[in-house]
Amino acid sequence: MSITLSEKDNGYIEGFAGFEKTAPGGSLGWLKSIREDAITKFSELGFPTPQDEDWRFTNVAPIARGSFDILQNGQGKVSASDLKPYQFEGEQINELVFINGRYSTELSTTARLPKGVIVLNLAEAIDSEQDILEENLAKYADFKDEAFTALNTAFMEDGGFIYIPKGTVVEEPIHLLYISTSGETPSITNPRNLIIAEDNCQANIIEHYVSLDENIYFSNVVTEMVVGENSSLGHYLLELESKKAFNISTLRVQQARSSNIRSHSVLLGGSLVRNNVHPVLAGEGCDSLINGLFMSTHRQHMDNYMKVEHASPHCDSRQLYNGILDGRSRGVFHGRIIVHEDAQKTDAKQTNRNLLLSDHAQIDTKPQLEIYADDVKCTHGATIGQIDENALFYLRSRGISKEASRDIILNAFTNETLESMTVDSVKNYCANLITDWFNQRKLAQKS
Amino acid sequence: MLEIKNLHVNVEDQEILKGLNLKVNKGEVHSIMGPNGSGKSTLAQVLAGRESYKVTEGEIIFEGKDLLELSPEDRACEGIFMAFQYPVEIPGVANTYLLREALNSVRKYRGEEPLKHIEFVKFAKEKMKIMDIGDNLLKRGVNEGFSGGEKKRNEIFQMQILEPKLSILDETDSGLDIDALKVVAGGVNALRSPERAFLIITHYQRLLDYIVPDFVHVLVDGKIVKSGGKELAYELEDRGYGWIEEEKTAANS
């Protein structure tokens, strides 16, 4: 039996009733009540509209109007060789593979983990790691005010669970690979990831969303990342969904004292994409680096929404988002920095640069500073432009062809956001994706 | 080597060059002086192939070829180099990377193999010494955060690497202190040969003490109104440009 969710005829509520019966951990009281709270909230909130300040530039009507199946036996026929293009060359890796939102034991490998580190799929962790889950799951991502988070929380069933005990360095990156092979009818998955690092840990986690075909589906992702004191975590979101897909993801990070995180997002796929990054710098002396690269073409819509919350003194945050927009695509950068009253000596910097490669592409960029402390340093800047003709001429005047000169300038632009990636294999993988993107653009122009 | 005949150039529908003639032979150094806004940089940019400068009349022949037919990159490959009055900053593109790409593009055009990394480094090191360029300038983004003097030295350094037939220096000496000026002049002189020519745009006779020109031309209002030997530069330094314009009006009336 499949469950279909739509706004018509109370479909989400009815769907939930069906879903709840078979959901993993359905019999656990605490989990049941979270899910039920969440569906109640979702039905109160409804999908956001452009009247909502945080959604001014992104209209989710195509999702709200849609009707999506929760696939029951969606594993399809995915083999190890299908994963190849999405793996990082030269990297020994821990990899959890999800097909249409559900964990695949056969395709996953987690052999290379240090002692004490737990990497599991959420459905299984609900059984085996109940205490940690009960303490953390849905404690950070705000399902009371954010509709998509509420929707995810109501319907969460699987995802990545990563627990890193005190003082552990996980050398090899942990890869959460989400593969869609959805069929003809639109479907929905609600991947839910929970990453917990205790004090003095170090790790890199990659969330990766890809599609083996070009169907319509909706990935509604929520990730909670809890970072202990003095820990250092890297998080990567690589979004390569099908051209027709919807992807709404939320990364909610909770940082304890002296922790540092590096969040990198690379948005390339999807028709309607919204990436929310919401770190709370809760302890003193935290560091957050939040970088993003988005490249859109045709009629793609890519929205980067940040809410950087400085809640303690002496924290630094840096945001650098670069966008390249082609075709009739539309981009959004909405960067909120909130400095709470106690967060003195905050040092926050936000930069958003956009290159428009076509006259029909459009970008809305909106910095938003909300500062309640008095001794802080907050700067922001945004630029929108075409390729710098002066730079182009300069390179050409040195003998470099027009096409190569353009490539050099564009690569320099994308490199700004790749530079700070510390996992080389992922950085190279991204560099290749970017090269492919430019090559496809050239092919399209020639034909 | 270079012959400019009756060159008329418009910038945004305004005529800037109004019938300029100039002939440069191999081995010669020509200096062009003239008041602000007279069209000196326009001439340099047109030679380098800037598309926003529209040639409405006249021709430019370089080594027997119609220069106006060539793209900026092909002109560079044919051996034309312009040191920019205002070098462009290109963040994210390492200076060395630009140099190698540029050199290898030029070599490819000439049908030569690209230089191996080791060979390139050796070659560049020699030139770095001449131009007093440190490793750090090489690694940084092109002109990114360079001081005025560093930018100018970097231009001449690029010239050294590309070894052009015709080098056009657009006010490379402006804003340089005497030490930097000597370095720049040293870089130019190191390249001088019977096969190469230089077009040196400057406001100050000072540079010409170090790079001695064969000819000095005065560009006023889009035309060369007077040419002479290096003594003309001294005269201009002493008397300014007013007297030339008076001479011209007198001659015309």
Ligand SMILES: Nc1ncnc2c1ncn2[C@@H]1O[C@H](COP(=O)(O)OP(=O)(O)OP(=O)(O)O)[C@@H](O)[C@H]1O
């Ligand atoms: N891109 C441009 N757009 C509009 N006008 C321009 C442009 N470039 C040059 N001009 C105009 O053309 C005229 C000649 O400029 P040019 O830069 O060639 O003078 P110049 O002799 O090099 O002056 P300077 O000694 O100040 O460098 C000036 O009046 C200038 O304002």
Ligand SMILES: [Mg+2]
């Ligand atoms: Mg000038």
